[in-house]
Amino acid sequence: xxxxxxxxxxxxxxxxxxxxxxxxxxxxxxxxxxxxxxxxxxxxxxxxxxxxxxxxxxxxxxxxxxxxxxxxxxxxxxxxxxxxxxxxxxxxxxxxxxxxxxxxxxxxxxxxxxxxxxxxxxxxxxxxxxxxxxxxxxxxxxxxxxxxxxxxxxxxxxxxxxxxxxxxxxxxxxxxxxxxxxxxxxxxxxxxxxxxxxxxxxxxxxxxxxxxxxxxxxxxxxxxxxxxxxxxxxxxxxxxxxxxxxxxxxxxxxxxxxxxxxxxxxxxxxxxxxxxxxxxxxxxxxxxxxxxxxxxxxxxxxxxxxxxxxxxxxxxxxxxxxxxxxxxxxxxxxxxxxxxxxxxxxxxxxxxxxxxxxxxxxxxxxxxxxxxxxxxxxxxxxxxxxxxxxxxxxxxxxxxxxxxxxxxxxxxxxxxxxxxxxxxxxxxxxxxxxxxxxxxxxxxxxxxxxxxxxxxxxxxxxxxxxxxxxxxxxxxxxxxxxxxxxxxxxxxxxxxxxxxxxxxxxxxxxxxxxxxxxxxxxxxxxxxxxxxxxxxxxxxxxxxxxxxxxxxxxxxxxxxxxxxxxxxxxxxxxxxxxxxxxxxxxxxxxxxxxxxxxxxxxxxxxxxxxxxxxxxxxxxxxxxxxxxxxxxxxxxxxxxxxxxxxxx
Numbered sequence: 001x002x003x004x005x006x007x008x009x010x011x012x013x014x015x016x017x018x019x020x021x022x023x024x025x026x027x028x029x030x031x032x033x034x035x036x037x038x039x040x041x042x043x044x045x046x047x048x049x050x051x052x053x054x055x056x057x058x059x060x061x062x063x064x065x066x067x068x069x070x071x072x073x074x075x076x077x078x079x080x081x082x083x084x085x086x087x088x089x090x091x092x093x094x095x096x097x098x099x100x101x102x103x104x105x106x107x108x109x110x111x112x113x114x115x116x117x118x119x120x121x122x123x124x125x126x127x128x129x130x131x132x133x134x135x136x137x138x139x140x141x142x143x144x145x146x147x148x149x150x151x152x153x154x155x156x157x158x159x160x161x162x163x164x165x166x167x168x169x170x171x172x173x174x175x176x177x178x179x180x181x182x183x184x185x186x187x188x189x190x191x192x193x194x195x196x197x198x199x200x201x202x203x204x205x206x207x208x209x210x211x212x213x214x215x216x217x218x219x220x221x222x223x224x225x226x227x228x229x230x231x232x233x234x235x236x237x238x239x240x241x242x243x244x245x246x247x248x249x250x251x252x253x254x255x256x257x258x259x260x261x262x263x264x265x266x267x268x269x270x271x272x273x274x275x276x277x278x279x280x281x282x283x284x285x286x287x288x289x290x291x292x293x294x295x296x297x298x299x300x301x302x303x304x305x306x307x308x309x310x311x312x313x314x315x316x317x318x319x320x321x322x323x324x325x326x327x328x329x330x331x332x333x334x335x336x337x338x339x340x341x342x343x344x345x346x347x348x349x350x351x352x353x354x355x356x357x358x359x360x361x362x363x364x365x366x367x368x369x370x371x372x373x374x375x376x377x378x379x380x381x382x383x384x385x386x387x388x389x390x391x392x393x394x395x396x397x398x399x400x401x402x403x404x405x406x407x408x409x410x411x412x413x414x415x416x417x418x419x420x421x422x423x424x425x426x427x428x429x430x431x432x433x434x435x436x437x438x439x440x441x442x443x444x445x446x447x448x449x450x451x452x453x454x455x456x457x458x459x460x461x462x463x464x465x466x467x468x469x470x471x472x473x474x475x476x477x478x479x480x481x482x483x484x485x486x487x488x489x490x491x492x493x494x495x496x497x498x499x500x501x502x503x504x505x506x507x508x509x510x511x512x513x514x515x516x517x518x519x520x521x522x523x524x525x526x527x528x529x530x531x532x533x534x535x536x537x538x539x540x541x542x543x544x545x546x547x548x549x550x551x552x553x554x555x556x557x558x559x560x561x562x563x564x565x566x567x568x569x570x571x572x573x574x575x576x577x578x579x580x581x582x583x584x585x586x587x588x589x590x591x592x593x594x595x596x597x598x599x600x601x602x603x604x605x606x607x608x609x610x611x612x613x614x615x616x617x618x619x620x621x622x623x624x625x626x627x628x629x630x631x632x633x634x635x636x637x638x639x640x641x642x643x644x645x646x647x648x
Contacts, residue, residue, distance in 0.1 A: 011055060016048035045058040070443040077439055079357030081469045082394060082402030083293040084166050084429030085423045087119065088182060088235070088406055090283035091127065092419040099417050101125040104293050106412035107421045109403055117403055118396075119427075120293050122321070125286035130176045130183070132248045132279040140258075144247060147274075156190060156275035159226065160258055164268035165203075168258040172252030174279055180238040182219070182283035184231050185254070188276025193227045195269030201225035202261040202268065205232070208253040209239035214252070221423070222481030226256075226272035226621065235285055254279075288423075290401030290430055291318050291394040299362055302328070304384030306367035313397035315360030316433060326353045326362060329387040329426060337380075348377035355393070358433060363391060401430035402498040404506070425497040426509055428471035437579055453527045453534075456489070463491050463536070466523035470516045472576050475539060475587055477636050487531060492539040492636060493520065494575055494584070502640050504557075504570035507619060521641045541640040542593055542616030542633050544573060545624055548600055549610045549647050556605030558648040565646045566601050572599045575638040585639050591631040600646075617642045 006594040011019075020043065024031050034041060100237040105123045107118040135147040139161040147157050160168035172185060196202060202227070206213040213531050214237040222230030234254070242252045261267040292314065299310040323339040328351075343365045346352045365379020382388060408423040434442075442461075444626050452499050453459045456476035463474035473494035479486045495516065497509035521536040552561045572578045579585045596610045616625040619640065633639055 011052075012511065013048050013503060015053055017045055019225055020044045020048065046523070061602050064126050075439055075443045076398050077358045077436070077467070078431075078434035080316050080397035080433040081431040082289045082397035083119075084287060085119065085403070085408070085425065086285050087121070087288045087421055087423050087429035088283055088285045089415070089418050090182065090420045090422070091281070091417050093278040093417075093461075094282065095127075095129055095417055097129055097178060099127040099415075101127065101284065101415050101418065104295075105415060107288060107408050108410045108412050109407045110410055114400075115409075115411065117290065117401055118292075119288035119290050119401075119408060121286050121288045122293075123286055125180065127181055127281055127284040127285045128176055130174045130178050130181075130252070130279060130281050132172060132185075132277055133175045133251050134173030135233075135274075136171040136173070136247055136249075138169045138171065140169075141166050144171075151275075151277060151489045155273070156273050158271040159256070160268065160271040162271055164258050164271050166260045168271075170256040170274075171247060172254045172256075172277060172279060173247070173249055173253070176254035178236050178239045178281055178284075179240040180285050181236050181240075182285065183234050183236055183254070184280055184282050185234065186231050186276075186278045187223050187226060187274060187412070188229050189223055189226050190273040190275060191227050193225060193268055193270055193272040195266045196225045196261075197265065198224035198227065200265050202259050202265065203282050204259050205234050205258050206255050206257060207234075207236050207240045208243055208255075209237065210243050212371065213257075214239055217424075226274070227277075233282070250302040257376075289394060289396075290317075290427065291396030293392065294390075294395055295392050297390050297393075299388045299390060300385040302364075302382035302384060302388060304381060304428065306365060306375075306379075306381050308382070309356075310362040310365045311375065311396075312360045312362065312390065312393070312586050314393075316395065316397060317355060317357040317360050317599065318394045318397035319357070320392070320394050324355055324392045324393050326390045327391060328382045329389070330383050331385065337382075340379075343378035346379035347382060350379050352379045360395075395475055397430060399430050399432045399496075400634070401427055402496055403427045404498045407498075408450070426506070428496055429500075430496070431469060443450050451527055452529075453524055453532075454529055457628055459489055459524060459534070461492050462524060462527055463493065463520050466518050466520045470495055470512065472494065473539075473584055475636055482634075482636055485533075488535065489531040490535045491520070491524065492537055493517065494539045494638070497576060503567045503574075505574065505576070507541075507640060510575065510640070513610065539575070540634070541575070541619060541636050543619040543640050543642040544631055545615040545617055545642050546573070546596055546644045546646075547613045547615065548596070548645070550600060551608045551610060551648050552607055553607045554606050559596050561603065561605040562646050562648045564605065565648070566644055567602055568599050568603050569596070569644045569646070570641050572596075573639050573641045578639075586639060588635040589631055589637055589639075590633055593629050626645040 006615050019032055070575055087107055091099060094167055100391060103121055105121045108118045135151055136144050137147055137159055138144045150157050159161045159170040205218055207216050207217040217235040219233040221232045240252060242250060245251050294314050297313060299312060302308060307593050312435050326337040326445055328335045328337055335351060335354045339355055340352045343352060346365050352365060356363055365377060367375045369375055405426045411421055436486060453462050455477050459476040460474040464471050471493050475492040477490040479488055484490050493512045495510060495512040517536050524534045552558050577584060591614060593612050593614055597609045600606060600609045613627050614631050615627055616631055
């Protein structure tokens with residue numbers, strides 16, 4: 001998409017005339033005839049015409065030239081990105097057969113003060129019915145013991161060794177593999193296990209994928225570490241499959257394995273005793289994207305000339321999991337044209353097409369005239385009269401898709417037997433489209449660095465470029481600062497994170513995923529100066545709690561004022577969206593009492609801010625220190641809001 005050129009002065013001829021007539025009324029009230037026949041009005045229009053010509057010439061420089069230079073460098077506006085999140089569908093009750101959740105099923109957040117955020121599933125989810133077929137135990141280093149017959153006869157057994165050791169396993173064989181499904185394992189237990197805290201049992205649940213054991217996520221456990229009758233609800237990995245393995249039975253195996261107790265917690269002193277085991281499927285998990293999936297859209301008919309552009313009906317367009325495919329119906333068959341990033345390597349026989357995501361257009365290759373007068377086509381030209389159809393694309397995206405966990409709870413499309421939906425983790429990856437001002441800042445960086453990391457600013461820009469959907473901010477700590485050794489740099493990452501309660505953030509959402517850290521590390525290693533050592537880590541934070549007392553105006557409701565004040569505090573003391581300029585709290589900037597008071601004073605409904613107190617918080621121990629009037633933040637640290645308190 002061509003970068004839109006800015007107007008330095010957007011006044012036109014008529015607005016200049018109207019402004020002049022307004023000034024005449026203010027400064028010369030005796031002049032009452034403002035008709036076009038009046039000689040004075042004729043003079044006003046003459047001068048307005050001359051000024052209009054000057055403004056037209058002014059708008060040609062200098063920003064317009066800057067935009068033109070950026071286009072020559074190949075700098076284009078970045079399209080928005082769509083947030084992704086796995087969503088879990090739950091059944092009303094176990095079903096005897098497979099329940100499909102079609103691709104394209106829409107789910108949403110609950111509508112409140114803001115518009116609901118809609119997500120669309122990207123693939124087919126099959127919730128496969130299953131049941132318990134076998135039960136096997138195996139103490140660490142010992143042989144397997146079949147327990148299925150004992151359960152069928154109503155007998156009980158120890159699921160681990162009498163004194164459980166790390167490596168003891170309880171195996172449960174399911175009749176059918178249940179990849180990406182939510183499985184409930186129902187136990188009948190005797191109160192025999194001792195030593196462990198129910199919520200901190202030293203066990204892990206795993207599923208066999210045909211090659212290795214993949215860890216399952218435990219959604220809930222009401223058995224008290226296998227001491228009580230109850231359910232263990234698991235999310236099974238998508239790689240789950242049936243296998244014989246070493247257990248001598250063909251089944252889809254799950255296992256509960258004893259692991260060493262950590263962090264000073266106690267281990268099992270006696271084995272749990274089991275007298276009943278059943279299993280059934282209660283739901284499944286599938287990926288969803290904050291975008292609408294558009295299928296088989298007819299965009300137009302080719303006129304047979306190079307450089308054709310066809311607008312798409314749904315914008316903005318966001319990147320999908322792979323290149324888009326365009327179908328060209330020539331009347332004698334349907335051709336598949338593949339999406340490419342540019343036409344630089346395309347020839348006149350190449351079935352290539354570009355998608356301008358920001359403008360929302362399909363673009364076919366242009367023709368360039370050579371010095372000898374001949375034309376060279378960069379990309380093929382669909383024959384005249386051919387119908388153009390794009391098979392699939394995504395439309396939507398934006399930062400508002402980065403929602404908090406458990407925010408999705410509305411089914412927009414009805415699915416039989418499905419009663420609820422939930423996102424157990426926060427959505428990530430949504431970004432807004434790049435503005436012209438942002439492109440103007442990025443353009444000189446592209447020209448200067450040429451993808452090489454030399455200065456601290458280079459490392460920061462390239463770190464965000466390495467993972468634009470995951471990294472919101474980056475900070476480079478150079479040699480000699482904060483204990484960084486000579487010849488080394490440390491890059492601190494602040495990930496994209498959704499807003500939580502009252503507009504705040506969850507601390508765990510500010511810890512970048514290991515694959516993001518590894519990806520940025522690899523990206524920077526390829527672009528660093530030879531001999532420079534690069535370490536990529538998460539940013540460090542200083543916790544702060546604000547305790548404020550204020551009075552509201554007589555017409556304001558105190559609960560509304562309190563909620564608005566908390567939102568203002570969390571938004572101002574936010575490492576991503578806070579600070580004086582709203583672009584994130586600056587690294588190393590202290591927190592001052594009078595600034596917090598000013599933020600609260602601007603909240604609608606606040607009459608007087610009586611008192612504001614600041615308390616540093618150790619985020620590791622979650623302990624609050626003594627009151628301070630000025631909270632110092634390290635040069636390369638950020639502030640984090642921790643449980644603010646407001647009394648109105």
